Amino acid sequence: MQRNAFMLLMDEPRSTLDPIATAQVDELIDELRQNYLVAVVTHAMHQAARVSQKTAFLHLGNLVEYGETGTVFANPTDPRTESYITGRIG
Amino acid sequence: MSSNQHIASVFDRDLETIQAQIMKMGGLVEEAILEAAISLETRDEERAEAVRKADKKIDALEETINEEAARVIALRAPIAVDLRLILSVIKISANLERIGDYAKNMAKRTGVLASLAPVSDSGGALRRMAREVERMLKDALDAYVNRDAELAQDVIDRDMEVDQMYNALFREFLTFMMEDPRNITACMHLHFIAKNIERMGDHVTSIAEQTVYLVTGVHADENRSKADTTSVQVL
Structure with missing residues (x-):
């Protein structure tokens, strides 16, 4: 380090x-x-949810969503975030 | 880019299975409400007995649904909309089980009421109230399966009509009891039945609120106006 x-x-x-x-x-x-x-x-969604306070979801080089980890994982605002974290898109 | 299908299709099948069980349970509960109300109006003890027996099936389905929900949580660790779906399934099955219990309680009281003199057209009034709750339940389950937050909100708003029906019956039963003390036993049973139906409406409302939460991720307005004023008014 x-x-x-x-x-x-x-x-x-x-x-x-x-x-x-x-x-x-x-x-x-x-x-x-x-x-x-x-x-x-x-790419490990559950580890991301466990260890972070803020989460950013990036897809194909674009920032799709950024916010409090609790909100992003429980109630994301962008359908692409939801589809990704729930395993509907890879 | 968003999709409705999981990459692991077995997860979709788990969720479909558990929702199919909720709809099956809902169908049994709808039938229990209607049958309990008809048996009360027609003073048909055999029909009431069938409602009491059928409640076991509803209770067993709740157990199955909860076990299945626990299995999905353990194996799939759902998040976001999938987590909300599993939570809603657990809550809705509890609501349906409770409505089934109220229908069973109506059926229990039918036996006693059949041995007493009828009180005016109270059976018909209670059947109309039960019919309205059954329609609300049907719409709440349709809203759930179709992810229709608008219809769910309509169900929530309609609970006020059930509350108003209960208020009217509460006053009516009070009047009958004051008129003739021989009506007291029957009116007390009829009042408990009216209260049971009013509580069924509250549970149906809770199911509709779960749909709003599932679809929008936001809880329905908790401060909805309630029209049951009997607990805070001297009549």
């Missing part, structure tokens, strides 16, 4: 991990966010 970094970017942090290792990564993210801005890029 770079000295004086203020932001940490994690790219698919649960890729190929088993459930216990995934839970450990979740814990680590929670710990790190006390001191860093943590941005997680993931």
